[in-house]
Amino acid sequence: MASAFVVGDIFRNKVTELLENTDSSLPQTLREELQELLDKREIKLSFSTARKLKKYLQDEGHPFYLHELLEDSSLYLPEVVKPPRNPELVARLEKIKAKLANEEYNRITRNVNTQEINRNGILADFGGQVRSVKALLVTVFNFLVTVVATFACSYMGSQYLFTEIAARVISAVIAASVVGLAELYVLVRTMEGELGEP
Template identity: 85%
Template sequence: MASAFVVGNAFRHKVTELLENTDSSLPQALKEELEELLEKPEPITLTFGTARRLKKYLQDKGHPFYLHELLEDSSLHLPEFVKPPRNPELVARLEKIKAKLANEEYNRITRNVNTQAINQNGTLADFGRQVRSVKAVAVTLFNFLVTVVAAFACSYMGSQYLFTETAARVLTGVIAASVVGLAELYVLVRTMEGELGEP
């Protein structure tokens, strides 16, 4: 917090005039303080107390210049803030709390990570699982195609007792194969939905 002014040349000049004026009846303590200030090297700091006493004197004696004129090229002297040393016990406690919070945050982020399942190169079990998955898809597709082709062949061959024309027999086979294919797709989709829905 400011407690003094850093005064400039206007202050030096006007206070020198005031001190040289022989008829001025400056109080001795104030006069000595002002003379001591003028002898100091730059920057000169004028305390608020001295400034108040000087203002009171100027008001009481009716001098032709005022305090604000003395301080027009001055600025507030703000002492450098000295940071108090931190309590080592408090610092240790804060570090402990920070470490605990960081550990809790890490555990919260990594709680659903299985470290044994993670491997940069992958394990043989992962490879086996992938092969089984591909194998299951291949078997399902093969089964679908065999079922559709068998339904077409069965309908084509069975319709020879109803139709003598080849176009009618082919049309019957395509219709039967389409119905069986759609039924297979429906069952396949429902099965996949059930597998995906499991936790």
């Protein structure tokens, strides 16, 4: 907080004139304070001395005012000295920051599986894909074999019922269709069960 003025040349010149004037009724304490100020290299005029000077100028009726003396002056703002930080507090703050950063990192990465980072390059995933394709091929092959075997059995077995080839083919197609639909129904229910599992 400001407590003084850093005065300039106007103040120095006017106060020098005032001090050189021997017939002025300048109080001795004020004269000493002003003389001490002029002897210094950087003049810092305290507010209390400025008030005394202002009162003197008003009482004596001088042709210049205090604001004219302080025209090229500025406020003296002392540099704020920050107290040193407590090392224990700094250590605790660093520990808390590290803990919070670690919790944030864990929260962000909790659903990241390190085994699945490079999906195209891991052999375990390739093996899983091969097993999946193999299971699909086995299922399709099983379906085709079942339908073809049903058709063949129905065609061969229907020779005892029908003498005409067209009737035997129609009965074999109907039997193969029924078995194929039943096989598809079972396949769909199995896939639904696998997909429904958590």
